[in-house]
Amino acid sequence: MTELRTFMQHDAIVDLIGGMCHVIKKRLHERHIHDPAVIGIHTGGGWIAGHVHANLGCKDPLGLLDISFYRDDFTRIGVNPQVRPSRIEFEVEGRDIVLVDDVIQSGRTIRAAMNEIFDFGRPASITLVCLIERGGRQLPIQPDVAGLRPPLRTDEHIRLNGPEPLSLEISRSRQPRGT
Amino acid sequence: MHGRQHHNIQLNEEGGLRHFLTIDGLGRDLLTRILDTAESFATLPGRPVKKVPALRGRIITNLFFENSTRTRTTFELAAKRLSADVLNFNVSTSATSKGETLLDTLRNIEAMHCEMFVVRHNESGAAHFIARHAAPGVSVINAGDGRHAHPTQAMLDMFTIRKHKGDFTPLRVAIVGDILHSRVARSQILALNTLGVTEVRVVGPRTLIPTDARALGVHVYHDLDEGLREVDVVIMLRLQKERMAGALLPSEEEYFRLYGLTNERLEAAKPDAIVMHPGPMNRSVEMDSEVADGPRSVILQQVSYGIAVRMAIMSMCMQTFEADGRPA
Numbered sequence: 001m002t003e004l005r006t007f008m009q010h011d012a013i014v015d016l017i018g019g020m021c022h023v024i025k026k027r028l029h030e031r032h033i034h035d036p037a038v039i040g041i042h043t044g045g046g047w048i049a050g051h052v053h054a055n056l057g058c059k060d061p062l063g064l065l066d067i068s069f070y071r072d073d074f075t076r077i078g079v080n081p082q083v084r085p086s087r088i089e090f091e092v093e094g095r096d097i098v099l100v101d102d103v104i105q106s107g108r109t110i111r112a113a114m115n116e117i118f119d120f121g122r123p124a125s126i127t128l129v130c131l132i133e134r135g136g137r138q139l140p141i142q143p144d145v146a147g148l149r150p151p152l153r154t155d156e157h158i159r160l161n162g163p164e165p166l167s168l169e170i171s172r173s174r175q176p177r178g179t
Numbered sequence: 180m181h182g183r184q185h186h187n188i189q190l191n192e193e194g195g196l197r198h199f200l201t202i203d204g205l206g207r208d209l210l211t212r213i214l215d216t217a218e219s220f221a222t223l224p225g226r227p228v229k230k231v232p233a234l235r236g237r238i239i240t241n242l243f244f245e246n247s248t249r250t251r252t253t254f255e256l257a258a259k260r261l262s263a264d265v266l267n268f269n270v271s272t273s274a275t276s277k278g279e280t281l282l283d284t285l286r287n288i289e290a291m292h293c294e295m296f297v298v299r300h301n302e303s304g305a306a307h308f309i310a311r312h313a314a315p316g317v318s319v320i321n322a323g324d325g326r327h328a329h330p331t332q333a334m335l336d337m338f339t340i341r342k343h344k345g346d347f348t349p350l351r352v353a354i355v356g357d358i359l360h361s362r363v364a365r366s367q368i369l370a371l372n373t374l375g376v377t378e379v380r381v382v383g384p385r386t387l388i389p390t391d392a393r394a395l396g397v398h399v400y401h402d403l404d405e406g407l408r409e410v411d412v413v414i415m416l417r418l419q420k421e422r423m424a425g426a427l428l429p430s431e432e433e434y435f436r437l438y439g440l441t442n443e444r445l446e447a448a449k450p451d452a453i454v455m456h457p458g459p460m461n462r463s464v465e466m467d468s469e470v471a472d473g474p475r476s477v478i479l480q481q482v483s484y485g486i487a488v489r490m491a492i493m494s495m496c497m498q499t500f501e502a503d504g505r506p507a
Contacts, residue, residue, distance in 0.1 A: 066219065069231035069261075069494070078195070078498020079491075081212060085222045093227075119228035 001174040007150065007158065010165035016147045017048060017131070021055040023145045024098065024129060031125065033096040039063035041113050042084060044102030044160035048131050052100055063088035070112035092121030102160040104130040104146070107139035132158055132168070188310055196495045198310045200321045201328040202369035210373055213491050214338050220487035221338075223260060233494050234263035240293045241267045242284070242309075243322070244300040249458060250322055250332075253482065254297045257489035266293065281305070282312055289314050295497065296320070303327035303362075318496040320489075326362050331492060332457050333366035335485040337374060339477055340412055342484070343453050347374040353406050353448075354397075355382040355438060356416030356465060359389050363457045364416055372396045382406030383438060386427040403438050407447040414455045415440055415465045431464045440466035442473065453477045 008016070028036055037060045040049025046064045053062040064087045068080040099113060110128060117123060133146035136154070152158060156172045189204065191197045196209070223229045239258040241251050251267065258265045270284060288296070295318045298306040303325030310319040323329040337347075344350055352371055358364045358381045371379045372395075381392055382400045392399050400406030407413060418434060428434055440454065454466070454476045462468050470476060 069219070069233040074233045075237070075497060079216055079495050083216055083219050085219045087222070115232065119230075120226055 002171045003174060004169055004171050006167055007170045008168040010167060013131070013166045013168065014051065017051045018055065020129065020131070020145055020147045021052055024052065024056065024127070027127060027144055028096070028098075031096075031127075033125065033127075035059070036096045036098045036127070037063065037090055037092075038098045038100060039065055039088065039113075039117065041099070041101045041109060042066040042086075043082075044131075044162065045100050047160065047163040047166060048102055048129075049098075049100035050163070052098065052129065056098070060090035063090070065113050065116055067109060067112040067116055070116045072108055072112065086116060088117075088120050092117060092123050094121075095123050097123045097126045098129055099126050100129045102130070103132040103134060103158055104128075104141070104143055105134050105136045107137050107141035110141045111139055131160065134158065188307070195498065196492070198306075198319045198321075199330060199492050199496055200306050200310055200319065202330050202333055202366050202373065203328070205373065207373050207375065210334070210337065210370060213334055213488070213495065214341055216491035216495060217334075217338050217484070217487045220260070220490040221484060223487070224483065230260040230262055232262045234258070234261040234497055237261075237263040237295070237497065238291065238293045239263045239265050239295040239297065239493065240288050240291075241265065241297045241322075242270065242288070242299070243268065244270045244298075244305065245323070247299055247323070249482070250299065253485045254320075254322060254331075254489055257486050257493060258297075260486065261490055261494055263295075263493075266291070281308070285309055285312060289317060294318065295493065297322050299323045301325055320492060320496065323362055326360055326365070328366045329362040329457075330366045330370075331485070331489050332363050333370040334492065335481060335488040336367055336414065336455060336457070337370050338484045338488050339455060339481050340453070342480070343477060344411060347371070347376050350376040350412060351378040351380070351410045352376055352412040352414065353380040353382055353400075353410045354414045354416065355403065355406065355440070357387040357418055358383055358392065358416070359387045360419055361416050364414075365395070367414060368395050368397055380406050380410065384428070384434075403440075403444060404447050407444065410448045411452055412455065413440065413445070413448055413452055414457075415460075417457065417459060418461055418464050420461070431461075435464055439464065440470050442467065442469050445470060445475065455481060458482070 038049050038053040038058055040046035042064055049062055066084050066086050068083040128143045129145045130143040131147040133143055133149045134152050156170055158170050161167045189198045189200055241254055243251055255265050296309060297320045298309050299322040305324045306319055306321035313319055321328055321330055354364050354367060368379055379397045380400055381388055381397045382403055388399055454470055456478045
């Protein structure tokens, strides 16, 4: 049994992304990056990345990564039935990348995404942007820009629905797992 | 070799792929999933690093009892692009006294911790036999068995067709040549009908069309011009030259005159019809070079897509390993 509650709705999320873009621009400016390229992680990260891409006014098309074949638990969970091709239609070699995901928790998705990006070329830098940063990191990976750090219990799960409208939903198991 | 149990042996409890032995018994959803998964791999050649780490540390063995350099090479490349390690065993059939020796070979390779066999054999049912006797958690992929099936070839053909035509449902497809001895044709017919095309035609001389062809869900034509009329896809099959000796055919010249594909004869098909061939191709026997190298030929794309499709099938079979409870 799970309890569901809406945490945030479309307009508030879009406002939040707008605020994040402000911070992203500041970070990029500090690092003397003037021509970033944006890559989103399928699926939720891709939706957020679409907004970030438009807001930053990037010339290159938005890149999308499906990290299914790069997951460290691939042989346990297998091929994601909804797997779709990763699409990066610009030269990654030497570029400054803004990598966008919806929620960072363990950090494993970001590790997989960075591994995949390097198979497209050696970027000059990667700036990590996450809409939601939550606890539970298992790898030494932290976002450069995070939208929100909501206090979540370990048995609570947050997910982004979208792309139109966007909404954030928190679910919780009524009977917390024994471990 | 067509009993129900042999169909189900391919699937795990969740309905996912465990082995890939025949198209028979696999549903449209599963075939579509294979094609969808292959889309992800079809983009890899455009990248500086043309592989993914999905099967890192896994061992895949190509167990070929029948020579086929190209099929073996595309399987090997597919496995390597999934980051698996590959062993190639070319077993001489003449040295194999059937059954026992086959199992001995199998046990020996299993002892090397191989987790997937890609099997090619000149006897129908060989891959099923190995799948039934393989250790739990070992997957078997049929790379062609006798006259029975060549399901990965059929799936790469379906992928090529979908790339060019999008939707399967309105399509009319003609398969031309030696249907009788062709495991490729058998698998193609099953796949095309499962994916819901409008019509599958087989075209060829009476001596090379199985008597029960209609039971496969096809329309039979003995005249090439009629068989090609208004089709969207033309699949030419290789004429196995050894059949000439068996009096099934008069001569290569005669065959080409009746069933060889030329640009002129191709005019009967739709203007945007594509021409396919599973290879290896006998130029001026099955088709004219001007067709084989012409704008409607997608023969070389079939080879490229073959790698992506085999990657999809291999990765989908491998996922069921630990769900099968194989000790890590």
